[in-house]
Amino acid sequence: MKAVIIGAGKIGRGLIAGICQMNGIGYSFIENDGMLTAQMQKERQYLLHVLERRERVISMKTAEIWSLEDTEAAERAILDADLIFTAVGGKHLGEVGEYLGERLEHILTERSCSRPLNIIVHENWKYTERDLHEGIRKILSPEKRELFEEIVGINMALSMGLSVEPPDEESKKTEPLGIWMQDRWNIFVNKALWKGDLPKIKGVGFVDHFLQLQNQALYTNNASSAVISYLGRRKGYQYVAEAARDPEIERIVDEAYQEIETALIRQLHVFPKDQREFARQAREKYRDERIHDTVVRHARDPIRKLGPEERLLAPARMAMASGIRPTALAAGIAAALYYEDENDPSACELKHLREEKGISAVLQEICGLEEGCELEKLILEQVQNLFCQDKKMTE
Incomplete structure (x- = not known):
């Protein structure tokens, strides 16, 4: 199983990347911030500080990270992916939807109808599925819209923990990419909106009464x-x-x-x-x-x-x-x-x-x-x- 994470901020490279790594899911990032992209390409790894009774530190590899402008690389990654996670901030979902619409317009017919693609939207936003869905459909041609509805699922995710970036100036200097997060490895997803068979992913729970x-x-x-x-x-x-x-x-x-x-x-x-x-x-x-x-x-x-x-x-x-x-x-x-x-x-x-x-x-x-x-x-x-x-x- 492979995943693309859109947004390499504290949720993207913290909770989401952590869940991918613990499940052996290969992942890559797509990021809008050029400075962050360059920094992650240079550092290639960072530390995830899990705050339980005693702090636990996990070494994280940044894997591949692409800028939004590198559309060919993004399309290759999306074509190969089973999952797409977004963690960009709710107000940007319409723009992300249009970006994904452009990528899917080019590659959707290359995906097998028997291989669905599920998008998990991890945003603190009331209308996540609607905003992303409308953004994608706005770009797709009528032919691709039909295929999109058939094989692509859009799902809101909920999690209960907090993640933050370096807590003090010293940490910012020594670990500019480090993430400090609570020991809550749970993402809840709407079972009814999932496309295809439900995978067994540690840390991801499929909920019946999601609303x-x-x-x-x-x-x-x-x-x-x-x-x-x-x-x-x-x-x-x-x-x-x-x-x-x-x-x-x-x-x-x-x-x-x-x-x-x-x-x-x-x-x-x-x-x-x-x-x-x-x-x-x-x-x-x-x-x-x-x-x-x-x-x-x-x-x-x-x-x-x-x-x-x-x-x-x-x-x-x-x-x-x-x-x-x-x-x-x-x-x-x-x-x-x-x-x-x-x-x-x-x-x-x-x-x-x-x-x-x-x-x-x-x-x-x-x-x-x-x-x-x-x-x-x-x-x-x-x-x-x-x-x-x-x-x-x-x-």
Whole structure:
């Protein structure tokens, strides 16, 4: 079995390459960053630091890595592959879809119909399969589209661990390609969308009720990381683990887990035991001080994360529909509404909209709330609480 990994960042050369290596799956990379490509071609190997009770170090070979511009090499690799993984960031999926569409247009007829190709999309993005699928079909000719639908499967992947790049300046100098990751070697894939026989790959689990799992991940893991990060940013924390261990933030996040649990049990009918385990793992993950994951990384793109079907608003609305007031989630939303980072275009746009039209307009236009609804009132209460807390901190 062979794989192509599109994106040689911390997930690509960390979790995904690690799973390939442990299963004896040959793999190569396709990468957009010219400097990273050149560095990996030069170094040829790097270390994967697995953070368990005692750190375990795995030596990783970079194998072959191609730039996006080397289309002939990419097409040869894809033609020979059984699996394609993407780890590029959700907002780039449309572009990656078009890139794959161009490659598949040239090589699809050379693949045997009895040899399917499965694309595993490892992105923290709600519409992964849709965006990639539309990008590919946009490029393919009508004839190739039919063949594409027959032999190519597109699947979203979920994983519960965190991976980061070198945690300090010394490590950056000595191990610029090194990856530090939690000891969680699991990728969950939608069983129903897989093309062909299910392979036995250690670390890859094929799930029947994937949509429920996806929602649990978005509304538990992603919601809690957002609450931690937006509140942590206001307190000046740099790392997620620091913010998660702040007593006041910890209390709010624990309350948010309870609100999410009630909402998902009553609205999505998840099993209480499973949901509590989800929350336990999320709490443990974000409090792990060995993982130097930044608040800014988790908080970036606040306009998307404040969307009506996204990680904060969706569970808050479900909680309201379940008869509870999601005060903790509302506190996270309030902090997100006032998130600022001059290096984040989304945060700058949010600030402009807030100053130009007012916070109620943001709640209606970005969050999709009706003017005067109970959730809007609750969020505005939490906005006032934030300002009161800020005032106390400066006194």
